[in-house]
Amino acid sequence: MAQLTVQPIPCLRDNYAYLVRCESTGLVAVVDPSEAEPIQTALRTFEGELIAIWNTHHHWDHTGGNEALVGQYPGLQVFGHHSDRGRIPGQTDDLEDGSVFTFGQLNVRVRHVPGHTTGSIAYFVQNEVFTGDMLFIGGCGRLFEGTPSMLFESLSQLKRYCRPENRLWVGHEYTESNLRFAQAAEPQNEAIRKALERSQSLQVTIPGSWADELATNPFVRAETVESLGALRAWKDEF
Ligand code: ZN
Numbered sequence: 343m344a345q346l347t348v349q350p351i352p353c354l355r356d357n358y359a360y361l362v363r364c365e366s367t368g369l370v371a372v373v374d375p376s377e378a379e380p381i382q383t384a385l386r387t388f389e390g391e392l393i394a395i396w397n398t399h400h401h402w403d404h405t406g407g408n409e410a411l412v413g414q415y416p417g418l419q420v421f422g423h424h425s426d427r428g429r430i431p432g433q434t435d436d437l438e439d440g441s442v443f444t445f446g447q448l449n450v451r452v453r454h455v456p457g458h459t460t461g462s463i464a465y466f467v468q469n470e471v472f473t474g475d476m477l478f479i480g481g482c483g484r485l486f487e488g489t490p491s492m493l494f495e496s497l498s499q500l501k502r503y504c505r506p507e508n509r510l511w512v513g514h515e516y517t518e519s520n521l522r523f524a525q526a527a528e529p530q531n532e533a534i535r536k537a538l539e540r541s542q543s544l545q546v547t548i549p550g551s552w553a554d555e556l557a558t559n560p561f562v563r564a565e566t567v568e569s570l571g572a573l574r575a576w577k578d579e580f
Pocket residue numbers: 399401458475483
């Protein structure tokens with residue numbers, strides 16, 4: 343049996359929250375509860391004990407359910423980057439690049455990946471990576487608070503720490519439109535053509551894999567800060 347179970351919870355229009363369970367202890371965490379209601383509904387059938395919220399960044403569509411869940415589950419730990427203290431409702435635990443915390447019998451590792459926001463972090467546990475809005479399947483988040491060079495360094499962090507087989511659980515279902523942009527950026531790329539075709543036949547495209555991102559995500563594939571910045575500016579208008 344897998345040591346870790348991940349269940350996606352569609353929220354709002356196109357957000358994903360995730361329930362995560364350590365199978366040896368039955369402890370449960372929720373990643374980015376956009377809103378409380380769908381999480382509460384899912385928890386009626388998802389067995390285990392909710393002990394923590396893992397927030398990837400402060401945006402309301404990732405933290406909107408925090409307060410209601412903390413109210414319902416007193417003592418819930420709320421994790422976020424230390425710089426998001428005051429911006430993430432109910433934050434109790436401050437993380438930084440390289441932080442490791444225990445979740446049941448598992449270790450969760452944190453990487454600081456600023457760009458979309460200055461406090462964006464990714465959570466690594468076993469074969470699973472939770473990226474929030476820093477990385478989408480086939481794309482990446484807009485630079486609301488960061489610069490292209492910040493994003494370039496954050497993508498380099500992923501290149502250092504992601505294994506090809508890692509599964510990527512991202513913040514939004516934007517895959518099809520991202521891959522349409524990717525195809526415009528790299529019209530000769532056969533892997534992008536196939537991934538776009540596949541995404542058009544699916545309602546839910548998560549999880550992605552790091553191997554697929556290396557082959558298809560133009561932002562991951564950009565080799566210089568300049569080309570990354572140009573891609574991001576183009577995508578903002580696409
Ligand atoms: Zn966001």
